Amino acid sequence: MDEAQWSQGSPAADDAAYEKKPEAIEQAADILLDAARAQLPRSRAYVHARQRFxxxxxGGRFVRLATPGDDLECALHAAIISMEHQAAPRSGSSLPLPTVEELRDIFFSGPVTEYNEVVGLSNVNDLTADQLSAVFEEWGRANLPAGTRCQLGYVTDDGVPVMMNTPDVETADPDPTVLRIWVFNDGASLRGGVGHYEGIRRPAVEGAEAPR
Structure with a gap:
């Protein structure tokens, strides 16, 4: 099996914890339920993101995971938590999870610093989705097999899956050699507040329904 192929899964070590209390399962918004809107050219990116989610x-069902917000670095914590719960090589070997310190170093590294300068961002924490995407891409280049591409997606507070534009990655293509992870973003920064990211995973019980 090609080690650059990736699958989604939850660590078995958490099984006992899953059984202790009911899961707070959430349902992502499905743009395909609105056929007219899904056909609009401006909706194409949302349709592709929906397919990858x-x-x-x-079924679009997911569980949000408690994520630290220390030093306004929840984005980095969320990426690590999501990597742990979502991405594992199909060969069965473990994904080399980064530390917050490693991701922070990448944020202050040349490629991401150059990106921040180009787009006019000077923040050192409270990352935007674009910044987190850039960090994830650079981490993949440095730590995964040569040629492995990484793409970040997030779920908005109203449940809409959004996939970040990534060089050399076509969201419409379900290419199994692309390592994709998803996080949750509450969107507070868009309303003038401080946003919060969370890691997410699949429900422990496949096919479990989100509350209506």
């Missing part, structure tokens, strides 16, 4: 989370 459903690939990772069958």
């Amino acid at each position: 459903w690939d990772a989370f069958p």
Whole structure:
């Protein structure tokens, strides 16, 4: 099996914890339920993101995970938590999870610093989705097999899956050699507040329904 192929899954070590209390299962918004809107050219990116989210989370159901917000670095914590719960090589070997310190170093590294300068961002924490995407891409280049591409997606507070534009990655293509992870973003920064990211995973019980 090609080690650059990736699958979605939850660590077995958490099984006992899953059984202790009911899961807070959430349902992503499905743009395909609005056929007219889904056909609009401006909706194409949302349709493709929806398809990739459903690939990772069958039925669009997911569980948000408690994520630290220390030093306004929740984005980095969320990426690590999501990597742990979502991405594992199909060969069965373990994904080399980064530390917050490693991701922070990447944020202050040349490629991401250059990106921040180009787009006019000077923040050192409270990352935007674009900044987190850039960090994830650079981490992949440095730590995964040569040629492995990484793409970040997030779920908005109203449940809409959004996939970040990534060089050399076509969201419409369900290429299994692309390592994709998803996080949750509450969107507070868009309303003038401080946003919060969370890691997410599949429900422990496949096919479990989100509350209506």
